Amino acid sequence: MMAGLTLRGFSTGYPKSKVIENLDVAPLPRGEITVLLGPNGCGKSTLLRALAGLNKGRGEMWLDDEELMTQPFARRAQRVVYLPQSLPAGVHLHVLESIIVAQRASGGLHSAASEAEILHLLEQLGIAHLAMRYLDQLSGGQKQLVGLAQSLIRRPELLLLDEPLSALDLNYQFHVMDLVQRETAQRNIVTVVVVHDINIALRHAQHALMLKEGRLIAEGQPDKVITSETLAQVYGVEGRIEHCSRGMPQVMIDGLVREALV
Numbered sequence: 001m002m003a004g005l006t007l008r009g010f011s012t013g014y015p016k017s018k019v020i021e022n023l024d025v026a027p028l029p030r031g032e033i034t035v036l037l038g039p040n041g042c043g044k045s046t047l048l049r050a051l052a053g054l055n056k057g058r059g060e061m062w063l064d065d066e067e068l069m070t071q072p073f074a075r076r077a078q079r080v081v082y083l084p085q086s087l088p089a090g091v092h093l094h095v096l097e098s099i100i101v102a103q104r105a106s107g108g109l110h111s112a113a114s115e116a117e118i119l120h121l122l123e124q125l126g127i128a129h130l131a132m133r134y135l136d137q138l139s140g141g142q143k144q145l146v147g148l149a150q151s152l153i154r155r156p157e158l159l160l161l162d163e164p165l166s167a168l169d170l171n172y173q174f175h176v177m178d179l180v181q182r183e184t185a186q187r188n189i190v191t192v193v194v195v196h197d198i199n200i201a202l203r204h205a206q207h208a209l210m211l212k213e214g215r216l217i218a219e220g221q222p223d224k225v226i227t228s229e230t231l232a233q234v235y236g237v238e239g240r241i242e243h244c245s246r247g248m249p250q251v252m253i254d255g256l257v258r259e260a261l262v
């Protein structure tokens with residue numbers, strides 16, 4: 001089995017609806033960001049939750065040469081970390097405590113060195129000044145950054161981030177993707193990120209999966225997956241991929257595909 005995350009015949013859904021059926025994914029490489037793209041309701045969150053063991057799933061899920069579906073949940077939780085779209089409300093902890101709790105949950109012991117690691121991470125994320133603030137006193141974007149710190153401190157091998165940029169301003173969107181890209185490469189993580197911004201996907205990811213109604217429509221390098229054809233087929237929009245003066249690909253949307261209007 002090749003290094004990375006491989007899915008074979010993977011299915012998940014809810015008692016009354018199948019969402020993902022028989023998904024096969026060739027190894028998503030370690031050290032790279034894979035973006036999971038697709039329209040609202042196509043099954044992105046359901047898939048990530050199933051990979052994390054939080055929704056029921058069937059089929060095979062290999063991380064390197066270990067099949068995780070047959071392992072106890074606790075074993076999967078040691079290797080796989082899932083960051084939901086929003087942190088649970090009503091947790092009365094301050095930021096530092098919440099990250100210590102996350103560190104302990106993955107077997108880390110609290111020590112001067114581990115606290116220094118947390119403070120360094122908070123500094124890298126630009127939220128060291130929030131360490132003593134309570135979670136329920138933070139803005140949406142600040143909570144999202146704390147969630148990311150809680151995820152990274154657990155040293156995942158498979159990191160599943162569900163729309164981690166949705167509440168972040170332009171500066172932080174770039175900063176966070178840059179940090180996730182560096183951590184992914186340095187720690188050799190398989191990172192899967194749900195994003196809706198196609199241009200962020202083009203800029204920061206090395207790999208892309210595009211879903212429609214639970215089926216995989218395209219997979220590969222982002223600039224091969226995001227094309228006028230897939231934008232029309234999956235999102236019903238007319239789009240062009242242009243290159244800016246610095247050579248970066250950018251998607252321009254001209255309108256809706258005519259059939260999508262009727």
Ligand SMILES: Nc1ncnc2c1ncn2[C@@H]1O[C@H](COP(=O)(O)OP(=O)(O)OP(=O)(O)O)[C@@H](O)[C@H]1O
Nearest residue numbers: 014015017019038039040041042043044045046047
């Ligand atoms: N708890 C649930 N019980 C039953 N059906 C659900 C549940 N959660 C989601 N669904 C349904 O499963 C399908 C996939 O939803 P999912 O949240 O995975 O989509 P998504 O691609 O993440 O969408 P979005 O981009 O809007 O976040 C949708 O039809 C949704 O209505």
